[in-house]
Amino acid sequence: MHHILVVDDNQEIRDLLGRILRKHDLKVSTARDGYEMRECLKNGPVDLIVLDLMLPGDDGMKLCRELRVGSAVPIIMLSAMGEETDRIVGLEMGADDYMTKPFSPRELLSRIKAVLRRTGAADGHPKQPASADRIMRFAGWTVDLVRRELRSPDDVLVDLTGGEYDLLVAFLENPHHTLSRDRLLDITRNRAALPFDRAIDIQVSRLRRKIEAGPEQSMIKTVRGVGYVFSGPVERG
Missing domain, CATH: 3.40.50.2300 (Response regulator)
Structure with missing residues (x-):
């Protein structure tokens, strides 16, 4: 419960x-x-x-x-x-x-x-990824999909809100593919975008501050008028 x-x-x-x-x-x-x-x-x-x-x-x-x-x-x-x-x-x-x-x-x-x-699943029993797919890595960072944890290249646990975590996973599962704001809202918030809804822009800004050292090392690129794309390499397992 x-x-x-x-x-x-x-x-x-x-x-x-x-x-x-x-x-x-x-x-x-x-x-x-x-x-x-x-x-x-x-x-x-x-x-x-x-x-x-x-x-x-x-x-x-x-x-x-x-x-x-x-x-x-x-x-x-x-x-x-x-x-x-x-x-x-x-x-x-x-x-x-x-x-x-x-x-x-x-x-x-x-x-x-x-x-x-x-x-976590609404019934309290979240679906667990297969063991081979539980880890995702990018630029030295590690995401544990079972524990819903993000660790830095220095192995420091980084706190993410639920929305930030799901946004990051959405990017990692679709690298080099442009994701619209509406699509990201649907993935991370389970509801349609409202007119002038800036929720995704805010979440992206917060996520960037946590995983990027600065604009020169940006992994989440803005596609003007469309949405965002994750540009870095992603590994599983």
């Missing part, structure tokens, strides 16, 4: 989401602020956090940034603000998805299930 943590200062929202998610066989914990969120995380791991942007004390942006320092737990951010800039900032901070209030609880449930499918 996946464990979902809902962090929102609105009790009605916490209660509503708790009821709906539990009906779909999800374990739910709730918190009304950053303090209660931290206390809940001390009690054991969670599989996904639904995080409100506007909270008393530390806001959602600060908490998201704090979580990303040492954790890749998936985060879906909620906000009453509908401006694109707020969504972009949330994604830049490391959120995996972003929904604007008022929202449909059913749509949120669908988003949660999509993120859980990226980080």
Whole structure:
């Protein structure tokens, strides 16, 4: 049973989401602020956090940034603000998805299930790659497809969000092939692109900062007006 943590200062929202998610066989914990969120995380791991942007004390942006320092737990951010800039900032901070209030609880449930499918099968038993195909290598980097881990050429474990990991694997499985933004959204977020959706551009920017030393060593090339292409050699096994 996946464990979902809902962090929102609105009790009605916490209660509503708790009821709906539990009906779909999800374990739910709730918190009304950053303090209660931290206390809940001390009690054991969670599989996904639904995080409100506007909270008393530390806001959602600060908490998201704090979580990303040492954790890749998936985060879906909620906000009453509908401006694109707020969504972009949330994604830049490391959120995996972003929904604007008022929202449909059913749509949120669908988003949660999509993120859980990226980080592990929805039934809790992810399909394992064949042993010969569990490792992918590029430019000295190593990706373990079973453990969903990325290690640097110096054998340092690099934290990736669920979206960043799936984006990297999509590139590695299609080297030298141009992938459109819509296709990458479909692969990594399991939903169609919205008008002017910059989510993929943000994810690519974050991924580049983690695996590239600089523009002169770029492996992920921009194809203007189309999407992106991974230009480096990739090895399996």
